[in-house]
Amino acid sequence: MIDRKWPNFKKAFADFSVDKVAQFGDADMKRLLKDESIVRNRVKIASTIENAKQFKKIKKEHGSFQAYLNNLDKSNNYALVIKELGKKFQRLGPSSARIFLYSVGEDVRHRQEK
Numbered sequence: 001m002i003d004r005k006w007p008n009f010k011k012a013f014a015d016f017s018v019d020k021v022a023q024f025g026d027a028d029m030k031r032l033l034k035d036e037s038i039v040r041n042r043v044k045i046a047s048t049i050e051n052a053k054q055f056k057k058i059k060k061e062h063g064s065f066q067a068y069l070n071n072l073d074k075s076n077n078y079a080l081v082i083k084e085l086g087k088k089f090q091r092l093g094p095s096s097a098r099i100f101l102y103s104v105g106e107d108v109r110h111r112q113e114k
Contacts, residue, residue, distance in 0.1 A: 001039070008037035013048065021052035047090035054088055069106065078108045 012035055014020035032038065032045050055065065062068040073080040078101055085097040092100075101108045 005038055008035070012038050018052045018055050021049060022056050024049045024052075044091060051089045051092075058088070066104075069101075069104075074106070078106065081106075 010016060012032055029042075029045060029049070033040050033042060058068045059065055062071065069081065072084055078098070081101065082094050082097040085100070086092055086094065098108055
């Protein structure tokens with residue numbers, strides 16, 4: 001279902017422009033909740049908007065998101081980075097944080113089962 005609706009998500013969330021999504025307000029929230037072409041979950045929509053604002057805040061404070069990541073402790077296979085991202089961003093669990101880090105080129109490795 002998500003794969004089928006992905007183009008609609010891109011359109012509804014301004015082609016995933018962090019700057020634009022961070023500016024979304026109440027009217028945008030209402031618009032998104034009425035948009036049957038996307039998954040309409042109030043908490044997830046609100047989290048997406050808040051996460052865009054947080055991303056911009058981090059970028060402003062550190063110059064770039066990569067500079068922010070570079071300042072974090074990446075020892076122990078990024079355990080502290082994953083925990084920090086979970087604190088900074090709403091609805092971002094350890095698995096999603098790990099996938100995000102991997103997708104942006106960080107050298108995070110799959111956990112070894114014991």
